[in-house]
Amino acid sequence: MDKSIGEINMSEITVDINLCTHCFEDTSFSAGNGKFVNRIPSDAGWMCAECQSVPCDNCEKLTLSYEVTPDGNWICEDCIKVDVR
Ligand SMILES: [Zn+2]
Ligand SMILES: [Zn+2]
Secondary structure, rough: HHHHHOOOOOOHHHHHHOEOOOOOOOOOOHOOOOOOHHHHEEEEEEEEEEOOEEEEEOOOOOOOOOOEEEOOEEEHHHHHOOOOO
16 A cells, blocks of 8 residues: 555646745745745755745844855844944
């Protein structure tokens, strides 16, 4: 019975490819949850913007536009601006 798992038909796979490979949220346009706009191609399909975001090591806000400092911290766009030397 377990072997039936290997027999998923191709049409189901096409549907699943719209799911975020990380949180499995539907990123397809028809889902209407806004994730389609910000989704990013990943190895096996798509990743939604939230899953691409990292927590800023300075203000702990989730951010997509971060920079890695020489000592390996993730700093968000806002904190980069504040930190201009
Ligand atoms: Zn996600
Ligand atoms: Zn920050």
